[in-house]
Amino acid sequence: MPPYVVLGLCSYTHDSAAALLVDGELTGFVEEERLSGAKHTRAYPEHAVAWLLSEAGITADQVNEVAYNFHGLHYLRAVPTALGMLTNPATRERALMRAASFAKVGLRTVRRAQGLSRRFPHARIHPLLHHRTHQMYAFAASGWESAAVLVVDSLGEAQTTTLAVGRQPEPGRPVLHPLHALTDPASLGYAYGAVTEHLGWRRGDEEGTVMALAALGDPARFRTLFAHAIPITESGFALNPDHFAPRVLSSSHTRLTPRFTAETCPRRAPDAPITEAHRDLAAALQERTEQVMLYLACLARTRTGMKRVCLGGGVATNCVSVGKIIESGLFTEVFVPPAPGDAGTAIGAAAAVHLEGNASPLAGIAGACYLGPSFPDHPLDLAAWPGLTAHQVHGDPAESLAEHLANGQIVGLFQGRVEAGPRALGNRSILASPLIPGVVARLNDTVKFREPFRPFAPMVTAERAADYFTLGQEAPFMSMASGVTELAREQIPAVVHANDTARVQTVTKDGNPFMHDVLTAFARHTGVPVLINTSLNVKGRPICGTPDMALDCLANSGLDALLLEGRWITS
Structure with missing residues (x-):
């Protein structure tokens, strides 16, 4: 058959x-x-x-x-x-x-x-x-028998926010029961994208930059404005048309009104300096986003009675908001899929x-993130990159990589299948020691070519995560901002953002054996089982999915080396 x-x-x-x-x-x-x-x-x-x-x-x-x-x-x-x-x-x-x-x-x-x-x-x-x-992806990827499913994005046809109950009466056969929906113009993703654009970054791409900038501002300056612009309602929230112009599905139409600009600041050009007003505007936007997301989570808990929640949609990539939901204790566990x-x-x-x-159950979705192409036998031809040199790796590659990292090198890693979603999870990563002075500045200035205020995420062995991070649950897909312990502040301040959080990835032996070995070996060298993990790319480019893309990244950035399927390459 x-x-x-x-x-x-x-x-x-x-x-x-x-x-x-x-x-x-x-x-x-x-x-x-x-x-x-x-x-x-x-x-x-x-x-x-x-x-x-x-x-x-x-x-x-x-x-x-x-x-x-x-x-x-x-x-x-x-x-x-x-x-x-x-x-x-x-x-x-x-x-x-x-x-x-x-x-x-x-x-x-x-x-x-x-x-x-x-x-x-x-x-x-x-x-x-x-x-x-x-909804289907978020719930099926969790593998749970039951959960509330909350999706928040910019727009799906006419819907912007939906709540459902997910149940799995038998393995591999998830069933969804829709409960509640908000429609446009009540769109949190629309609002966040509009302000992102107003602040000089690309809507649909650089909302994370605004989230990072928010930690440096004071939300009090524009708190009242956002309370009026994004009011919380009995059914969720709304957007005030006095501040957010109704959506027209065309990029030629602005999203913010003249009143919004008059009450905040003029639109910033992408290359213009970042002022206190920009920082404060980002902070107020982020604060209101967290408040609305937490309110929606409360509605999900009340209306479903579920003790677990799955989050999906573009707004679920706002890791600080996800962290606030976890900290609230509304749910015993929160799940965000790798590609929300x-x-x-x-x-x-x-x-x-x-x-x-079809009668056959689903398989291979729950907990899966390494789903794209791999290139284990890709022939290495450096003719197009005359400045690069390949070297033989002596001994255990994980041990060798850990030693280079402990010695202060910044290394790209290309191994196994491409990750799903916006975060590099150890297969297409740039790794660095969080113990090296000035490592964040070097990564931003010469490797990633991005804004100096943007933080870098830590990865840690799941067994030692509680020593450094207060999240209280596993975070395998780097989708949740966690509070940090005093030990983290003392030993690894490089990965602690200005808001005293870190977007942590917990690594298990089963989830990514090679990265678990690297972290374990790094801990033997330094006493700390934590590495900086950022995506293998430079600003404005996607995560490197192919060997050629990775070699381009090495040749055109400040990386010290690239470990490409067990081959050590330097510039």
């Missing part, structure tokens, strides 16, 4: 990605940017799909189902609401443009989904409600369609 093949796609918006299920088993997932080099690409994921099909030994003709992570017709639900804005003076100017833009994008999304049938002539095409794909943003919906879409049409 031929295999039952489901291809999940995130495409045509941003963060294109693809996932493949064969008889319910996740054989692979990768974001297109990791193979194409175009960060946050919206293009159809040609490279990702080609790799998935080749890896599985199948052709496009053998794909039974294609699961697409948007449902175009649901955009039309925003049209009546948009027309209703004609009666409000604050929203009247944009009402017709908003209605037209949602109708246009909805019909375009329908055509794009239909167009997939030309690529997969024997497959049924399934457009899915965007938040359903987020749109890319991960490729997995959620494939899983949802498989469960509708």
Whole structure:
């Protein structure tokens, strides 16, 4: 009997990605940017799909189902609401443009989904409600029997925030029961992106920079403004149109009103100095985001009665907010999947369609993060990089790497399968000792080429995590900001941000054996089982998914060396 093949796609918006299920088993997932080099690409994921099909030994003709992570017709639900804005003076100017833009994008999304049938002539095409794909991925990846599922993003068709109950009556067969939804214009992701752009960074890419800047500001300056601009309501929250202009699905329309600018500061140019006003604005935005996320978590706890929660959507990448939810004690455990943003919906879409049409359970999704291509036998040809030199690694590679790190070197690591999601988790990482004076400045100035206030995340063996971090649960995907202990402040201040937190990754022997060995060896050399772990890329470029991308990173940055599948390369 031929295999039952489901291809999940995130495409045509941003963060294109693809996932493949064969008889319910996740054989692979990768974001297109990791193979194409175009960060946050919206293009159809040609490279990702080609790799998935080749890896599985199948052709496009053998794909039974294609699961697409948007449902175009649901955009039309925003049209009546948009027309209703004609009666409000604050929203009247944009009402017709908003209605037209949602109708246009909805019909375009329908055509794009239909167009997939030309690529997969024997497959049924399934457009899915965007938040359903987020929910399915977040819950299936947790592996839990039951949990609340809270998704918060910028926009999925008309929805922006949804709450569901996830149950798994038998292994590999998760079921979701939707409970509550907020629709646009009540969008926390829209608000955060708007202020990110106002502060001079790229919306949809550099919200993390604003989150880092927030630790250096005083939220009190704009606290009252944000309380009015993002009021908390009985059903969740809203956006005040006096400050946030209603969304029009076109990049030519600004998101903030003249009143917002008048009450805060002029829009900052990307190369302009960062002032106290910018820091304070970032701090107030982040504080309000944390307050709203915590309120939504309270609603999730109250309305579901669940003791665990799964978080998804782009706002779930705000690790400080996630840390606040954990600290609140509302739930015994909080889970964020490795790819909580749109890319991960490729997995959620494939899983949802498989469960509708096949009796076999899902496998390979729960707890999985190393899902992309690997290159163990890639021939090493340095002709295109004449300044690079390959060396033989003597002895145990983990021990050798730990020794170089203990001696102060900054090393890129390329091993195994590409990680899912926005964080490097030890397979496409830049590693450094947190014990070396000036290491953060050197990483920002000469390796990553990014703002000096941005912090670097620590990775630690799970067995020793409690010695340095107060999170109280495992954090394998570097998605949660944790408080730190006095020992951390004394020994590893380089990884403690200005807000006294660190976005920690806990590493187990089973989860990543090689990185666990490196951390253990580093502890033998230094007494500290903690390393700085940042992604193998430079600012503005995606995480390196291929050997050539990694060699480019070494050749064009201040890295001391690259350990590429056991081969030591220096510049």
